[in-house]
Amino acid sequence: MQSKTQNLKTKIVPPPLKPGDLLRVISPSGALREFEAFQKGVEIWRSRGYRVELFPEIDDKWGYLAGKDESRREQLATAWQEPECRGVLCTRGGFGSSRILENWTWQNLENSAPKWLIGFSDITALLWSLYTAGISGVHGSVLTTLACEPDWSIQRLFDCVEGRPLAPLKGCGWGGGVVNGIVLPGNLTVATHLLGTPMLPDLDGVILALEDVTEAPYRIDRMLTQWRMSSVLSKVSGIALGSFSRCEPPANVPSFSVEEVLRDRLGDLKIPIVSNLPFGHDAPNAALPVGVTVELDADQGILNIL
Template identity: 80%
Template sequence: MPAKILPPPLKPGDLLRVIAPSGALREFEAFERSIEIWRSRGYKLEIIPKIDDKWGYLAGTDENRRQQLAAAWQDPDCRGILCARGGFGSTRILEDWNWPNSGLPKWLIGFSDITALLWSLYTAGISGVHGPVLTTLVDEPDWSIQRLLDWVEGSSFTPLKGCGWGGGVVNGTLLPGNLTVATHLLGTPILPHLDGVILALEDVTEAPYRIDRMLTQWRLSGALSKVCGIALGGFTRCEAPPTVPSFSVEEVLRDRLGDLGIPIVSDLPFGHDSPNAALPVGVEVTLDGDAGILAIAHPHY
C-alpha cells in the first residue's frame, strides 16, 4: 500500500481549528486546560461557535457537525483540526461525505470515536494522528504531549515498547483506532483496504465478552487474514463484574488473536487511559513481535 500524504509540518503561529464532530462536550475544565497547552506552544486556536451545543448525546445536529468539519477543512488559513472529544457521532456525518479539495492537506488529531474520521481520511490518501483529544490532552504525561507535538512539527518518534507475543518482525502500514468504532466500519465504504496493514487497536469499558464478539466478527469477516501484524494498546476498565463468570480481557485477546501466525505486540502505551502515545495513520512502521517494539519511520514531507 503506498505511503499516505503527510500534511506540512506545523509551526508556532499556525492557526488550528477546534471542532466537536462527535459527542457533546462535558469536560469543560480539561478542555480549557488542553487548549492552553497548544496556545502556550505558540499556536492560534479558533474554537467553533457553540462548542458546547447539544443534540441529545451529540454535539449538535449531524448537519451542524458536518458543516464544522467541512468549514475547517476548507479554510485556507487553517493548518490543523483538533477534535474536542470522542463519544459517538462521527460516523453519522460520514454518510455521503467526500473530503473537499482544500489545496494543502491539514492535520486531523483525535482518537476514540474520531477513528472513523481518521480512517475515512486515510482512504482519501491523507495521514492524520491518532492521539489525545482536547478533553484528555491535559492528563497526558509530558513525554506524550511532546511526542504529539514532535510528530506534527516534523520530528521523528522514539519506538514504543510493549509485550511481544512472538511472530518475528514485519514492516507494514500503521492503522490505529478504537476497536469498537473500527468494528462498526466493517462492511462499509469507510473501511480501508487492509492488505499489508499493521492494526493498532485499543478500547475502554467493554466487557470481555464484547471484546470477544468484536474480534470474532473480525475473524469471520476475513479482515484479520489480510493484516500483517497487530499492535495492542490499553484495554482499560474492561473487567467483567466480579459475580459474572468470565475470561479476562487478556485471555480473550490471546484466544482470538494468538493463532493468526503474525507478529503481535500488546501492552503498548496508547489508548483511553493515560498515556495515550500519538500514532500517525498510514505511515510505514516496523513491528517486532519478539522484542515487543513498534518503531515508526521518520516522517517524509
C-alpha cells in the same frame, strides 16, 4: 526470528505545523461535558504558540451528540476548506463522527495543502475515512484528555505534527518475527462498526493498532469474532495492541479476562503481535501517525515509526 516486509502504500503526510499556525477546534462526536479539561487542552496548544479558534457551536448539544449532524458536518467542512487553517483539533470522542460521514467527501483535497486531523476514540471513523482519501492524520489525544497526559506523551504529539522523529514504543511481544507495514491505529469498537462500509480502508499488508475502554471481555470477544468471520484479519500483516483499560468482567460473573480473550481470538493468526503498548484511553496515549510505515518487532515487543 522471521522477518517479513510487505508492499507499502504510503499516504500524504500534511506539512509540519509550526507556532503561529491556525488550528480549528471542532466537536464532531459527543456533547462536550468536560469543560475544565477542554480549556486546559486548548491552553496547551496555545502555550506552544498556536492560534486556536473555536466555532460558536462547539458546546452545542442534541441528545448525546454535540449538535445536529448538519452542524457538526459543517464545522468539519468549514475547517477543512479554510485555506489558512493548518490543523483540526477535536474536542472529545463519545459517539457521532460516523453519522456525519454519511454522504461525506473530503472536499478540496486537490486545491489546498492537506491538514492535520488529530483525535482518537470515536474520531477513529474520521481518521480512517481520511486515510481512504489518501491523507495521514494523528491518532492522539483530544482536547479533553490532553492535559492528563504525561509530559513525554504531550511532547510526542507535538513531535509528531511538527515533523520530528518519534521514539519507538515498547510493549509485550507475542513472538512471530518482524514485519514492516502501514500502521492503522484506532478504537476497536468504532473500527468494528466500519466493517462492511466504504469507510473501511484496504487492509492488505496493514499493521492494525487497536485499543478500547470500558468494554467487558465478552464484548471484546464478540467484536474480534466478527473481525475473524469477516475474513479481513487474513489480510493484515501484524497487530499492535494498546491499552484495554477498564475492561474488567462484571463482578461475580464467570468470565475470561480481557487478556485471555485477546490471546484466544488473535493468538492463532500466525502474524507478529505486540500487546500492552502505551496508547489508548487513560494515560498514556502515545500519538501514532495514521498511514505511515512502521516496523513491528513481535520478538522484542517494539513498535517503531520508520
